[in-house]
Amino acid sequence: MADDEQDWRAVILELLGQRAEGATICPSDAARAAGGERWRDRMDDVREAAHGLVADGEVEITQHGEVVDPSSARGPIRIRRRR
Template sequence: MADGKREEAQLPDGSLDRQLEATILALLAARAATSTICPSDAARAVGGDTWRDLMEPARKAARQLVDAGEVEITQGGSVVDPATAKGPIRIRRKR
């Protein structure tokens, strides 16, 4: 696609991944320790009007933070394996 966010999402240097990871961590830090966020919160913060294009990159960033031991991904309040999670997810600080 020709819009800036799609092109940025495909950059090999990982800058969008790092920006989304940092945004996820900042959003969680600004909330209560027991709170969760949706990947769309990070996508909206980074992508503005084109946030929908960043939903899969935001989910990917969350999975990378799980791998780094920073966060957990939940569905229905239970921790799930990010590799197999389908449908809506939430992100929380690791407990």
């Protein structure tokens, strides 16, 4: 189980590495992969880790296929490697 932001970042990047170039993941994919039975409780941790990866230039956050600022994104998001 992922315990801190670095763990969640690694989970996100690992899942994206298993996908085709340009493919996205839902934060719930990462939460389910490493969050155990209480994966729903880990969604904020995953989103926070994704925000850190955006700041590092590793990934992009999208909504409806468009890149969005993670600090203003509300509702469902997707994560993809930066193009």
